Amino acid sequence: xxxxxxxxxxxxxQEGENATMNCSYKTSINNLQWYRQNSGRGxxxxxxxxxxxxEKHSGRLRVTLDTSKKSSSLLITASRAADTASYFCxxxxxxxxxxxxxxxxxGTTLQVKP
Amino acid sequence: xxxxxxxxxxxxxxxxxPLSLECTVEGTSNPNLYWYRQAAGRGLQLLxxxxxxxxxxSEVPQNLSASRPQDRQFILSSKKLLLSDSGFYxxxxxxxxGGADNEQFFGPGTRLTVL
Numbered sequence: 001x002x003x004x005x006x007x008x009x010x011x012x013x014q015e016g017e018n019a020t021m022n023c024s025y026k027t028s029i030n031n032l033q034w035y036r037q038n039s040g041r042g043x044x045x046x047x048x049x050x051x052x053x054x055e056k057h058s059g060r061l062r063v064t065l066d067t068s069k070k071s072s073s074l075l076i077t078a079s080r081a082a083d084t085a086s087y088f089c090x091x092x093x094x095x096x097x098x099x100x101x102x103x104x105x106x107g108t109t110l111q112v113k114p
Numbered sequence: 115x116x117x118x119x120x121x122x123x124x125x126x127x128x129x130x131x132p133l134s135l136e137c138t139v140e141g142t143s144n145p146n147l148y149w150y151r152q153a154a155g156r157g158l159q160l161l162x163x164x165x166x167x168x169x170x171x172s173e174v175p176q177n178l179s180a181s182r183p184q185d186r187q188f189i190l191s192s193k194k195l196l197l198s199d200s201g202f203y204x205x206x207x208x209x210x211x212g213g214a215d216n217e218q219f220f221g222p223g224t225r226l227t228v229l
Binding site for chain 2: 030031033040041042043044045048088090092096098099100101102104105106107109
């Protein structure tokens with residue numbers, strides 16, 4: 001399957017701790033994106049990393065990409081209760097053309113306890 | 115700025131009844147449009163996508179159909195709902211030609227329960 005596979009499926013941490021989520025994939029990609037979904041809501045785009053990039057930062061978010069291992073990780077530092085949500089990786093594969101299609105993973109559910 | 119609307123927010127329908135979910139985008143032209151279904155606690159399944167008016171691509175065989183009668187309007191339909199059609203339906207858009215990164219922007223979703 002080309003689908004991104006995320007690990008762990010669920011993560012529970014205390015406020016202030018760091019949260020790390022991983023995404024592995026099998027296809028060749030142009031970029032990899034991370035999205036966040038609060039319960040019962042739509043997804044919100046967090047950060048994008050291109051295939052020629054290795055690391056990217058946005059506020060408390062740090063994303064790494066290892067194309068040789070076909071894996072990415074999302075690190076949320078100093079987590080807050082408001083970070084509680086599901087996080088999805090999404091792949092733009094080389095074959096997507098101008099369709100705009102993304103391949104979404106199954107997601108990691110993060111619970112941050114106050 | 116661009117906005118995306120979906121309605122209704124929730125819907126309870128009997129088995130065998132028809133379905134029509136609507137999605138509209140404002141503030142952009144020629145977007146790519148997408149319908150996803152999400153089962154409880156699961157990832158997103160792409161149902162349909164469209165790169166232009168009247169152009170619909172189906173990803174999985176199913177009881178549903180989609181139409182794009184106007185540039186920024188995307189409709190998900192069914193003639194007869196099945197129990198298995200229950201789920202959370204999400205509409206999304208991305209930049210069309212020239213939108214190289216494929217970042218997608220999601221609507222608030224419709225929770226469909228078929229009884």
